[in-house]
Amino acid sequence: xxxxxxxxxxxxxxxxxxxxxxxxxxxxxxxxxxxxxxxxxxxxxxxxxxxxxxxxxxxxxxxxxxxxxxxxxxxxxxxxxxxxxxxxxx
Numbered sequence: 001x002x003x004x005x006x007x008x009x010x011x012x013x014x015x016x017x018x019x020x021x022x023x024x025x026x027x028x029x030x031x032x033x034x035x036x037x038x039x040x041x042x043x044x045x046x047x048x049x050x051x052x053x054x055x056x057x058x059x060x061x062x063x064x065x066x067x068x069x070x071x072x073x074x075x076x077x078x079x080x081x082x083x084x085x086x087x088x089x090x
């Protein structure tokens with residue numbers, strides 16, 4: 001799992017009801033050997049599937065925070081926003 005996919009999954013709201021369905025769908029297609037992605041790319045397939053099921057499919061991960069798809073209310077999200085603010089304030 002790349003750092004960005006791992007990090008972005010941490011920002012999925014805890015009460016999100018779509019991510020478990022995404023995981024179920026990926027498991028189902030994998031059990032039928034229908035997936036076209038390598039197993040190493042599963043986390044990428046997972047986060048991009050989840051993003052594609054939001055109100056604006058195809059939103060890049062960077063804009064997903066602005067559109068409130070990702071939660072910035074969890075502690076890790078707060079640290080991230082604080083880091084971004086500090087970085088771009090300079």
